Amino acid sequence: xxxxxxxxxxxxxxxxxxxxxxxxxxxxxxxxxxxxxxxxxxxxxxxxxxxxxxxxxxxxxxxxxxxxxxxxxxxxxxxxxxxxxxxxxxxxxxxxxxxxxxxxxxxxxxxxxxxxxxxxxxxxxxxxxxxxxxxxxxxxxxxxxxxxxxxxxxxxxxxxxxxxxxxxxxxxxxxxxxxxxxxxxxxxxxxxxxxxxxxxxxxxxxxxxxxxxxxxxxxxxxxxxxxxxxxxxxxxxxxxxxxxxxxxxxxxxxxxxxxxxxxxxxxxxxxxxxxxxxxxxxxxxxxxxxxxxxxxxxxxxxxxxxxxxxxxxxxxxxxxxxxxxxxxxxxxxxxxxxxxxxxxxxxxxxxxxxxxxxxxxxxxxxxxxxxxxxxxxxxxxxxxxxxxxxxxxxxxxxxxxxxxxxxxxxxxxxxxxxxxxxxxxxxxxxxxxxxxxxxxxxxxxxxxxxxxxxxxxxxxxxxxxxxxxxxxxxxxxxxxxxxxxxxxxxxxxxxxxxxxxxxxxxxxxxxxxxxxxxxxxxxxxxxxxxxxxxxxxxxxxxxxxxxxxxxxxxxxx
Amino acid sequence: xxxxxxxxxxxxxxxxxxxxxxxxxxxxxxxxxxxxxxxxxxxxxxxxxxxxxxxxxxxxxxxxxxxxxxxxxxxxxxxxxxxxxxxxxxxxxxxxxxxxxxxxxxxxxxxxxxxxxxxxxxxxxxxxxxxxxxxxxxxxxxxxxxxxxxxxxxxxxxxxxxx
Ligand code: HEM
Ligand code: SF4
Numbered sequence: 001x002x003x004x005x006x007x008x009x010x011x012x013x014x015x016x017x018x019x020x021x022x023x024x025x026x027x028x029x030x031x032x033x034x035x036x037x038x039x040x041x042x043x044x045x046x047x048x049x050x051x052x053x054x055x056x057x058x059x060x061x062x063x064x065x066x067x068x069x070x071x072x073x074x075x076x077x078x079x080x081x082x083x084x085x086x087x088x089x090x091x092x093x094x095x096x097x098x099x100x101x102x103x104x105x106x107x108x109x110x111x112x113x114x115x116x117x118x119x120x121x122x123x124x125x126x127x128x129x130x131x132x133x134x135x136x137x138x139x140x141x142x143x144x145x146x147x148x149x150x151x152x153x154x155x156x157x158x159x160x161x162x163x164x165x166x167x168x169x170x171x172x173x174x175x176x177x178x179x180x181x182x183x184x185x186x187x188x189x190x191x192x193x194x195x196x197x198x199x200x201x202x203x204x205x206x207x208x209x210x211x212x213x214x215x216x217x218x219x220x221x222x223x224x225x226x227x228x229x230x231x232x233x234x235x236x237x238x239x240x241x242x243x244x245x246x247x248x249x250x251x252x253x254x255x256x257x258x259x260x261x262x263x264x265x266x267x268x269x270x271x272x273x274x275x276x277x278x279x280x281x282x283x284x285x286x287x288x289x290x291x292x293x294x295x296x297x298x299x300x301x302x303x304x305x306x307x308x309x310x311x312x313x314x315x316x317x318x319x320x321x322x323x324x325x326x327x328x329x330x331x332x333x334x335x336x337x338x339x340x341x342x343x344x345x346x347x348x349x350x351x352x353x354x355x356x357x358x359x360x361x362x363x364x365x366x367x368x369x370x371x372x373x374x375x376x377x378x379x380x381x382x383x384x385x386x387x388x389x390x391x392x393x394x395x396x397x398x399x400x401x402x403x404x405x406x407x408x409x410x411x412x413x414x415x416x417x418x419x420x421x422x423x424x425x426x427x428x429x430x431x432x433x434x435x436x437x438x439x440x441x442x443x444x445x446x447x448x449x450x451x452x453x454x455x456x457x458x459x460x461x462x463x464x465x466x467x468x469x470x471x472x473x474x475x476x477x478x479x480x481x482x483x484x485x486x487x488x489x490x491x492x493x494x495x496x497x498x499x500x501x502x503x504x505x506x507x508x509x510x511x512x513x514x515x516x517x518x519x520x521x522x523x524x525x526x527x528x529x530x531x532x533x534x535x536x537x538x539x540x541x542x543x544x545x546x547x548x549x550x551x552x553x554x555x556x557x
Numbered sequence: 558x559x560x561x562x563x564x565x566x567x568x569x570x571x572x573x574x575x576x577x578x579x580x581x582x583x584x585x586x587x588x589x590x591x592x593x594x595x596x597x598x599x600x601x602x603x604x605x606x607x608x609x610x611x612x613x614x615x616x617x618x619x620x621x622x623x624x625x626x627x628x629x630x631x632x633x634x635x636x637x638x639x640x641x642x643x644x645x646x647x648x649x650x651x652x653x654x655x656x657x658x659x660x661x662x663x664x665x666x667x668x669x670x671x672x673x674x675x676x677x678x679x680x681x682x683x684x685x686x687x688x689x690x691x692x693x694x695x696x697x698x699x700x701x702x703x704x705x706x707x708x709x710x711x712x713x714x715x716x717x718x719x720x
């Protein structure tokens with residue numbers, strides 16, 4: 001993992017001092033609410049329904065156990081003993097006291113963490129593949145590039161006041177686990193025919209009220225030019241993005257209005273001036289950063305640990321967990337493990353201080369002291385020896401972190417919704433809860449198999465409902481809460497090579513108490529219609545949404 | 558006269574603003590001319606005996622006046638709200654692409670919290686929002702002692718300077 005040097009540390013320390021003074025001026029009445037808002041937002045501080053909400057960055061999802069312990073400590077001392085992992089590899093504290101936020105930031109800085117640019121109309125925390133560095137389908141490890149780009153956008157002086165927020169994601173694997181086609185800029189690291197490394201640059205994707213799949217504007221950008229090229233994109237956006245209407249201010253609207261070809265040409269024209277300038281990346285810098293992402297001290301193990309195989313045979317519950325929560329690994333004899341934060345009785349992504357500390361212990365004991373946070377709001381131990389999986393599972397189970405549901409329906413993504421969020425049309429947590437109850441039976445859940453279900457409480461789409469195989473969206477009908485359902489969305493490449501897709505709405509929305517039943521009917525149609533090993537999403541693609549509509553709305557006919 | 562921050566010092570502002578609807582009569586000393594006035598009364602102002610400056614909004618296209626840059630000893634970019642970041646890119650274009658060397662001033666909704674980013678983008682003078690104390694704001698120019706990116710104050714990005 002990247003370790004700060006003296007300069008990186010100084011920069012975040014100076015940020016703490018700066019923000020402390022801004023907060024002081026605000027509390028002393030020297031800064032008005034309007035003047036303070038954009039400043040606090042650039043530091044991840046929202047003011048929400050109940051209290052301020054502080055979003056802390058976990059750059060490209062990487063955490064050391066010591067950092068997770070600090071987050072637990074902050075949750076306990078400055079909050080109510082829990083925190084929330086978000087869908088963009090950040091962690092949120094829901095009840096900090098405004099006056100104490102500078103102290104929280106100072107605490108974070110002691111473990112090389114911060115809240116820089118986790119909200120506001122600036123370049124946000126970068127997201128990447130949570131299996132980076134260990135995935136079997138990885139072509140290029142995205143982490144050195146992600147860190148280099150993190151440094152580039154941190155306090156970028158030109159782009160702190162963009163028309164709207166700006167989110168970037170980086171992927172280096174065959175499967176896209178970073179959702180690069182639904183980001184403002186998405187980057188796929190690839191090789192060209194000469195075997196050189198470069199980026200396929202995708203611009204103008206996004207969800208929210210106008211969901212759009214991004215366009216490839218540069219099929220191959222040599223990696224040395226990543227910074228100058230992204231500078232050019234941001235400059236075009238900063239100058240020409242709409243500022244008159246907040247709902248039309250994202251880069252996707254500009255790209256759509258101009259057309260991707262015209263936009264690409266404007267970027268190209270801009271880039272010509274800076275192309276080989278000082279921002280051109282050097283091999284020395286790449287090597288310096290990449291040295292932080294060398295593989296840990298793996299031991300030479302056999303690829304199929306006998307002990308592990310034997311436990312798989314003898315313990316069906318373990319085998320079930322392993323089939324969903326244990327993932328293949330580049331290194332023989334190792335595996336990546338997902339600790340599920342999705343279980344009945346808690347909001348998706350919520351984690352207590354004690355669980356964070358326990359997960360930190362697991363990381364120390366089994367995975368070289370490191371963890372990752374996934375955009376599906378779970379924790380990942382990326383480097384676990386196979387022979388330790390059984391012991392790990394037993395401990396994780398005792399901690400309630402071993403729900404065997406990764407990739408399946410109850411591994412839902414849900415936003416905080418009406419229980420916490422001032423913008424919500426409808427609650428999302430009780431919906432998630434009702435569905436989780438309905439699919440509590442593991443035999444049934446496993447029979448249904450792979451299925452992404454995503455819930456957002458309003459059109460802002462924090463829960464990514466558009467790209468759920470099943471998407472649920474809270475809507476307001478004459479002041480009461482209703483839910484619209486869509487089918488067929490997905491966030492990464494599917495087997496037909498479609499990069500990502502926005503789900504189709506199946507029809508009129510449903511009342512809160514109907515939703516779980518409707519989901520069950522939809523799943524029922526799939527079980528009736530599926531062929532062979534077909535996954536839910538593939539059946540939807542093959543048969544279309546009509547059979548689902550028919551069953552769901554049958555009563556009304 | 559309102560105080561300005563110029564090259565890190567507090568100074569008096571000697572510039573007067575040309576009214577939008579008048580010709581170049583009745584002025585004495587340095588005059589700041591809005592872009593629309595410049596474009597419509599260019600000949601007039603070219604003959605003016607004292608220094609002339611240009612006042613533009615953040616969305617101005619430099620190509621409209623780039624050829625005239627040698628005539629200006631001041632360019633002021635107006636920020637209607639500090640959250641409107643277009644002026645940052647415009648400043649860099651003027652400095653880096655069009656090699657403008659004179660005074661570059663940020664005016665309008667400018668607060669201490671923007672000063673360092675503005676200065677990194679090439680501004681060297683700042684007219685703060687009315688009611689702000691420039692003496693107190695000065696410290697804002699030095700909130701950070703080091704920066705990652707290439708910018709006007711330090712064109713060599715940090716990664717090329719790390720040991
Ligand atoms: C609780 C308070 C929250 C508020 C007020 C809020 C507000 C918003 C708004 C206004 C947008 C849309 C911005 C746009 O127009 O593009 C948005 C987008 C988003 N939010 Fe939140 N949000 C909240 C919590 C969360 C949480 C907890 C998560 C993660 C679980 C989250 C993840 C996201 C994501 C990923 C998007 C981007 C969707 C896209 O690609 O456009 N938000 N949020
Ligand atoms: S989707 Fe809407 S309800 Fe949910 S967190 Fe985002 S803004 Fe709030």
